[in-house]
Amino acid sequence: MATPPPPQQAPGPHGPAGGPVFTGPQQPYGAYGTHPQPGRYGCSLCGAWPAAPATVRGHQGMVVLARFLSRRGPFCRDCGLATYRGMSSDTLWQGWWSPLSLFVTPVTLLMNLGPRAAFRRLAPPSGGFRPPLDPGKPLWRRPPALLVLAPIALVALAIPTLVVLGLLAGDDEPTRLSVGQCVRDVAKGSGQTLLVEPCNSPDAEYRVTRHLGPGTTCADGELYAYPEYGPGGTTTSCLAPLR
Known part of the structure; x- marks a missing residue:
């Protein structure tokens, strides 16, 4: 006579053998840029927090056409500064090569100052699923910025220098003549x-x-x-x- 199978134990909170029950694949923290604590948002690039929502913009002039670039956050301090410096540096040398770009490029660079200020107020990043980006050199120390700032600095120095030289030199007054000379x-x-x-x-x-x-x-x-x-x-x- 066949032996009936043993009764199946109903799974409890710790499984049939007392082990944990896995209900599905676990998502690593930061995969969707959210922090486990409610109301906290992590960096969209590395998952670290604190992070600030921001949009960093860039511009490329292409003689006749132009491209308007943007990258949206949230960003942690390091990833945000790296994004700001990289896109602003590219804009400094790529953003002047069309008639419209001569006006758009300065506006784009000024608009990026708002996100930059927000990133600098953040605490150092922590808790991400990957290391944050390296911010690199400050914008004013990068070659594109030096190429743009050097002529501006020369013009700014040349104007007061010419004014001072003009004041020092002055106009030579004609010699007053006397009878007999x-x-x-x-x-x-x-x-x-x-x-x-x-x-x-x-x-x-x-x-x-x-x-x-x-x-x-x-x-x-x-x-x-x-x-x-x-x-x-x-x-x-x-x-x-x-x-």
């Missing part, structure tokens, strides 16, 4: 530039004979010196040729 005119063909010379010098061309007053004129054959060479810078002088 000899001069030569170094202007060639236009205007008048008079320089005082010794009267016995072969370079001397004219002698100052008098300063004109109201209703007076120079003698025939004499030339009129511009008023700025006369007393007070407003008086015309008469110049008699020496030869």
